[in-house]
Amino acid sequence: MAATEVPPKVTEREAREVAEAARETEWRGESFVRELFEGRLRLDLIHPYPQPDPEEEERARPFLASLERLLRERVDGDEIDRTGQVPPDVVDALRAIGAFGIKIPREYGGLGLSQHSYTRAIRLVSSVDGSLTALLSAHQSIGVPQPLKLFGTDEQKKRYFPRLARGAVSAFALTETGVGSDPAALETRADPTEDGQTFILNGEKLWCTNGTVAELLVVMARTPSKVVKGRERQQITAFIVETDWPGVEVVQRCHFMGLKAIENGIIRFINVRVPRENILWKEGAGLKLALITLNTGRLTLPASAVAAGKRSLEIARRWARERVQWGAPIGRHDAVAQMIGTMAANTFAMEAISEFCSLVADRHDYDIRLEAAMAKLYNSEAGWQIIDDLVQIRGGRGYETADSLRARGEPPIPVERMMRDFRINLIFEGSSEIMHLFIAREAVDSHLRRAGALASPDANVRAKAAAAVKAGGFYGTWYPARWVGWGRWPRYAEFGPLARHVRFVDRAARKLSRTLFHAMVRFGPKLEKRQAVLFRLVDIGAELFAMAAACARARSLRSRTAGEDDPNAVADLFCRQARRRVDALFDRVFSNDDVATYRLAQRVLADGHLWLESGLVREALPESPVKPS
Numbered sequence: 001m002a003a004t005e006v007p008p009k010v011t012e013r014e015a016r017e018v019a020e021a022a023r024e025t026e027w028r029g030e031s032f033v034r035e036l037f038e039g040r041l042r043l044d045l046i047h048p049y050p051q052p053d054p055e056e057e058e059r060a061r062p063f064l065a066s067l068e069r070l071l072r073e074r075v076d077g078d079e080i081d082r083t084g085q086v087p088p089d090v091v092d093a094l095r096a097i098g099a100f101g102i103k104i105p106r107e108y109g110g111l112g113l114s115q116h117s118y119t120r121a122i123r124l125v126s127s128v129d130g131s132l133t134a135l136l137s138a139h140q141s142i143g144v145p146q147p148l149k150l151f152g153t154d155e156q157k158k159r160y161f162p163r164l165a166r167g168a169v170s171a172f173a174l175t176e177t178g179v180g181s182d183p184a185a186l187e188t189r190a191d192p193t194e195d196g197q198t199f200i201l202n203g204e205k206l207w208c209t210n211g212t213v214a215e216l217l218v219v220m221a222r223t224p225s226k227v228v229k230g231r232e233r234q235q236i237t238a239f240i241v242e243t244d245w246p247g248v249e250v251v252q253r254c255h256f257m258g259l260k261a262i263e264n265g266i267i268r269f270i271n272v273r274v275p276r277e278n279i280l281w282k283e284g285a286g287l288k289l290a291l292i293t294l295n296t297g298r299l300t301l302p303a304s305a306v307a308a309g310k311r312s313l314e315i316a317r318r319w320a321r322e323r324v325q326w327g328a329p330i331g332r333h334d335a336v337a338q339m340i341g342t343m344a345a346n347t348f349a350m351e352a353i354s355e356f357c358s359l360v361a362d363r364h365d366y367d368i369r370l371e372a373a374m375a376k377l378y379n380s381e382a383g384w385q386i387i388d389d390l391v392q393i394r395g396g397r398g399y400e401t402a403d404s405l406r407a408r409g410e411p412p413i414p415v416e417r418m419m420r421d422f423r424i425n426l427i428f429e430g431s432s433e434i435m436h437l438f439i440a441r442e443a444v445d446s447h448l449r450r451a452g453a454l455a456s457p458d459a460n461v462r463a464k465a466a467a468a469v470k471a472g473g474f475y476g477t478w479y480p481a482r483w484v485g486w487g488r489w490p491r492y493a494e495f496g497p498l499a500r501h502v503r504f505v506d507r508a509a510r511k512l513s514r515t516l517f518h519a520m521v522r523f524g525p526k527l528e529k530r531q532a533v534l535f536r537l538v539d540i541g542a543e544l545f546a547m548a549a550a551c552a553r554a555r556s557l558r559s560r561t562a563g564e565d566d567p568n569a570v571a572d573l574f575c576r577q578a579r580r581r582v583d584a585l586f587d588r589v590f591s592n593d594d595v596a597t598y599r600l601a602q603r604v605l606a607d608g609h610l611w612l613e614s615g616l617v618r619e620a621l622p623e624s625p626v627k628p629s
C-alpha cells in the first residue's frame, strides 16, 4: 500500500460478500441479453418488437396531454437553472395532474399507469428541464412508491400510497460519505429496542435527492448482524422514515455542476425512533430491495437520454442548416454532417432500447435486470457523446449560456445547460463502471454455476473434482456449438436490408460467448481484476443488444413511414457503425495495453512521475478532499 493510501474499512472480500448476498440468484423470466452472453440470439424475445397496450395508452393520453401543456406553458428551464428552484406553483400543478403518482395503483389514488407511460412522461419532462426529472424520478423511480409497490405490506400501502399519490415528496437515502458504489461500509445504524418493536436510527446520508423537501424517505441502515453457518453476516435493512419525526435533520443542501434546482442534501438521523412496521420487505433484505427497485428505477435515465438525443438532433438540424461558414451551411461540411448522421442513428438506437425495456418491464415473464443496466449504461454514454457533438456543432454558442445569448438578441438555446445537466447520468443510479461490473457478473453467472468451484479459493479438492466432471460434461457439447451456426446463411429475410445485421448479431453472439469463455480459461479467478477486458465484453454485448433492438424497432415501424424516411436507413447506419465498434472491441479483448496502463497508473498513485505535474501554482488544491474516517 502506498504511504498516503487510506486503509479500507472493509476488505474486498467483505465488500464482495455483501454484494453477492444482495444479488438476485433466481431469474424471474426470460432475458434477451442473458441469452446473448450464452451465445444464443433469441430473436423471439425482441421481435416482433413489443407494442404498448392500446387500452392503457388511451388511459394515459389525457395525463400526458396535461403534462405536456403544463411543461410548455409554465416551465422555464433557464429560470429554474438561474434561481436554483422549481417554482412551488409548478410543483403544485404537477401534483394536481397526478405526476407524483404515475405508477401508484388507482385504488390508492394514483394514476395506475404502466412503466411505458411513465417513461413517456419522463421523456416529456426531460425535454424541458433536468431538475424536474430528478424531482419526479427520485420520488417515484427510487423513492418510496417503487419499493412500496414491490415489497410493501397492505397496511403500509394503505398508509403511504394515498399520501404519495397526492404529492408528498419522497427520496431514497443510501449514499454516505464513505459509501458510494460499495454499500458494504454503510455506517448508518438502526438498533432494535429491547422489546424489538422499535429501531433507533443514527447516521448521516449524503446527496439524497429530494432529501431537503421530502416528507418520506427510504433509508438503508445497518441492523444487527446474523450468524449464518458459523460466520457473521452483515444485515442492511430498508426503512420508511418520516422526516417530521424527532431527530431527522437536514444538515445542508448540496449544489452541483448542473441540475441546479435539485433539492439534494445531507440528512442526519439522531436517535430517530422507527417502528418495526416501517421495515420494507424484511430485516436484512435492504440491499436486495435497493437493487431490485433499481432494476426498473434505472429506466428513467435511458428515457431522459432519449429526450436529450431528440432535442440535440432538433437543435443541430436547424443550426447546421442556417449557419453558413466557408461558403456553405455547416451541415454541408463533411465533419459536421458526420456528427449529425451519427447523432440521428444513435438517437434511434437509444429510443429502441429505452422503449423496449419499458415495454417488457410491464410484462411479468421477463427479467429486465440486464436489459435495464445496459439501457442505463448505453444511453447515458451515447447521450453524452451526442451532447458533446452538439456543443461542437453550435461552436462558441454551444459554450455560451442561454441568458447571455438572449442578452445579445440570439435565440437562447440552452446547450450549455443541457451539457451540465446531463453529465451526472454517467455517475448516479450506478456509475458506468459499476454497470459494467454488474452486467459482467451476470454474464459470467451461468459459467460460475457450472464451473465456479474450479476457481474458488474456498472449494476443497472433492468439490473441485466434482465441478471438473460437471463442467467437462457440459462444455464438451457447449463449446463446439459456439463455433457452428447459421449466422451466414441468408436468414432473417423479413428484416429486408437489415437482415445482414441480424445475421451479424447471430454470429457475434456466439463469438462473444466463446471469447468470454476463453477469458475465463485464460485469466481464471483473476478475470475479475481484468476490468478492461470484462468491460470490452460487456460493451460488445451492449452493441449487439442495441443492434437487435434497432432492427426490431425499424421492422415494426416500417409500415408507418415510407420512402426516403424509411427507418431502415437510420437503423442501417446505426448497425454499420456498431459493427465496426464490435469488431474493434473484439480485436482488443486480448491484444491491448491494459497491463502497461495499469502499471503506469500504480506508479502515478505511488507519487511516481511527479515531474508531470510541475509548472503549476503549488498547493492550490486542498490536501484531502474527503476526510478518511
Ligand SMILES: Cc1cc2nc3c(=O)[nH]c(=O)nc-3n(C[C@H](O)[C@H](O)[C@H](O)COP(=O)(O)OP(=O)(O)OC[C@H]3O[C@@H](n4cnc5c(N)ncnc54)[C@H](O)[C@@H]3O)c2cc1C
Binding pocket: 138, 171, 172, 173, 174, 175, 179, 180, 181, 182, 206, 207, 208, 209, 210, 256, 259, 264, 424, 427, 428, 429, 430, 431, 432, 433, 434, 437, 531
Ligand atoms: C446529483 C446527485 C444526486 C444523487 N442522488 C442520490 C440519491 O438520491 N440517493 C442516494 O443514495 N445517492 C445519491 N447520489 C449518490 C450517487 O448514487 C453516487 O454518487 C454514486 O453511487 C457513486 O458513488 P460516489 O460518488 O461515492 O463514487 P465512488 O463510489 O467513490 O466512485 C468513484 C469512481 O470510482 C469508480 N469505482 C468505484 N468502485 C469501482 C470498482 N469496484 N471498479 C471500478 N470502478 C469503480 C466509480 O465508478 C467512480 O468513477 C447522488 C449523487 C449526486 C452527485
